[in-house]
Amino acid sequence: MRLSAYFLPTMKETPSEAQIMSHRLMLRAGMIRQSSAGIYSWLPLGLKVLERIKTIVREEQNRAGAQELLMPTIQSADLWQESGRYDDYGKEMLRITDRHDRNMLFGPTNEELITDIFRQAVRSYKNLPLNLYHIQWKFRDEIRPRFGVMRGREFLMKDAYSFDKDENAARISYNKMFAAYLRTFRRMGLKAIPMRADTGPIGGNLSHEFIILAETGESEVFCHQDYLEKDVAMDPIEDPEALQAYVDAWTCLYAATEDMHDASQYDASVPKESQINARGIEVGHVFYFGTKYSEAMNAKVSLKEGGEAAVHMGSYGIGVSRLVGAVIEACHDDNGIIWPESVAPFDFGLIKLKAGDANLDTACDDLYCKLTSLGWDVLYDDRDDRPGAKFATMDLIGLPWQIILGPKGLAAGKIELKRRVTGEREEISIEDLLNRFGEKQGGA
Ligand code: ATP
Numbered sequence: 001m002r003l004s005a006y007f008l009p010t011m012k013e014t015p016s017e018a019q020i021m022s023h024r025l026m027l028r029a030g031m032i033r034q035s036s037a038g039i040y041s042w043l044p045l046g047l048k049v050l051e052r053i054k055t056i057v058r059e060e061q062n063r064a065g066a067q068e069l070l071m072p073t074i075q076s077a078d079l080w081q082e083s084g085r086y087d088d089y090g091k092e093m094l095r096i097t098d099r100h101d102r103n104m105l106f107g108p109t110n111e112e113l114i115t116d117i118f119r120q121a122v123r124s125y126k127n128l129p130l131n132l133y134h135i136q137w138k139f140r141d142e143i144r145p146r147f148g149v150m151r152g153r154e155f156l157m158k159d160a161y162s163f164d165k166d167e168n169a170a171r172i173s174y175n176k177m178f179a180a181y182l183r184t185f186r187r188m189g190l191k192a193i194p195m196r197a198d199t200g201p202i203g204g205n206l207s208h209e210f211i212i213l214a215e216t217g218e219s220e221v222f223c224h225q226d227y228l229e230k231d232v233a234m235d236p237i238e239d240p241e242a243l244q245a246y247v248d249a250w251t252c253l254y255a256a257t258e259d260m261h262d263a264s265q266y267d268a269s270v271p272k273e274s275q276i277n278a279r280g281i282e283v284g285h286v287f288y289f290g291t292k293y294s295e296a297m298n299a300k301v302s303l304k305e306g307g308e309a310a311v312h313m314g315s316y317g318i319g320v321s322r323l324v325g326a327v328i329e330a331c332h333d334d335n336g337i338i339w340p341e342s343v344a345p346f347d348f349g350l351i352k353l354k355a356g357d358a359n360l361d362t363a364c365d366d367l368y369c370k371l372t373s374l375g376w377d378v379l380y381d382d383r384d385d386r387p388g389a390k391f392a393t394m395d396l397i398g399l400p401w402q403i404i405l406g407p408k409g410l411a412a413g414k415i416e417l418k419r420r421v422t423g424e425r426e427e428i429s430i431e432d433l434l435n436r437f438g439e440k441q442g443g444a
């Protein structure tokens with residue numbers, strides 16, 4: 001993409017309405033614009049990151065055996081009346097009436113709708129286990145939408161729903177998602193800590209929130225420092241016992257969020273010198289809730305041993321749009337964003353230092369074409385602007401690699417290659433650059 005033609009409305013000034021770094025940087029880097037409180041438009045640069053995050057989420061859901069479908073944003077109130085949540089949900093639910101005076105709503109989550117789809121189609125344990133997910137916009141009329149996409153009113157969520165014949169089988173489904181979540185966040189360059197979460201009135205202990213440590217996080221977290229060093233298994237573990245052992249190893253250290261924190265229990269289980277009390281951002285939530293919805297909505301399956309029973313369910317959310325902000329909170333410096341390569345909107349920024357130099361034009365155009373044909377996504381700053389402004393823009397939008405080419409370098413046959421994360425610079429020939437990066441693996 002040539003920057004001269006790209007819609008990238010960057011801002012020099014720090015927007016006064018933004019309180020935290022990720023919100024400021026997303027506005028300044030031209031990634032989002034607010035349309036009304038907690039509701040945003042995603043501009044081209046922001047949308048690219050959102051799509052890359054979606055792709056990682058989708059790939060890991062599929063690898064864990066979940067199947068993608070797509071449910072609508074607008075739902076009928078009837079199903080929510082069946083489950084009893086239509087009245088319970090309160091003001092966070094955006095309620096709508098259609099022209100026939102039917103009660104509709106903009107979905108804040110999808111347990112009811114997926115249970116309805118399930119009960120219409122599945123009658124036997126033979127069709128289980130089943131895990132269905134979608135990546136869809138949600139609406140929750142949050143009292144205090146803030147921090148940009150971190151706590152929006154409209155936000156993008158991946159929500160998966162598992163169906164099993166009994167609690168033991170449901171635990172396997174839960175563990176698969178648990179392991180998939182660790183892989184998902186690790187691929188985005190994040191360290192996510194699974195925190196035991198409150199299961200509320202339903203009880204049980206099968207609920208974890210996945211938290212990214214960040215000073216501006218809204219959750220207070222307590223955990224053992226060993227969490228920060230633990231290894232993530234990057235391939236799915238198929239054997240149920242091995243999977244259980246892996247999940248146990250991840251959850252044996254005491255970790256909890258503020259809402260369920262019992263100080264005495266915590267102090268007893270973790271030595272003082274190993275304790276971390278920090279703040280974090282919730283990026284995912286896995287939850288086993290048994291037969292809560294299947295009982296209320298009569299979603300039953302026939303059993304092998306005869307008779308029928310309400311299906312056991314779990315739900316598994318990831319805050320896809322919140323993750324864009326969370327990655328920035330975890331990866332930035334004073335000059336701007338520092339994208340991990342796996343979610344960066346472009347792989348390279350190519351800076352042409354001077355306009356109106358025919359040789360330089362040819363060399364830059366040529367390099368741009370070569371990198372592009374090798375599958376790399378390149379943002380080519382071909383504008384007629386001061387070098388200082390170009391450097392500042394590139395640092396702000398945080399692409400992993402910057403290639404800087406000017407008349408002097410060209411005469412010496414060298415480009416300058418800057419790595420955004422370390423700031424390291426090196427001079428190498430164009431040929432060496434192309435050999436070093438070669439074809440993009442798994443690229444376009
Ligand atoms: P929170 O405690 O932050 O309000 P929640 O417990 O209500 O979140 P869930 O119902 O578990 O959220 O939703 C799954 C995921 O969706 C959360 O882990 C979070 O990453 C994301 N999410 C929830 N609410 C919002 C929001 N208002 N804006 C952006 N992302 C959100």
Ligand code: MG
Nearest residue numbers: 209282284285
């Ligand atoms: Mg939650």
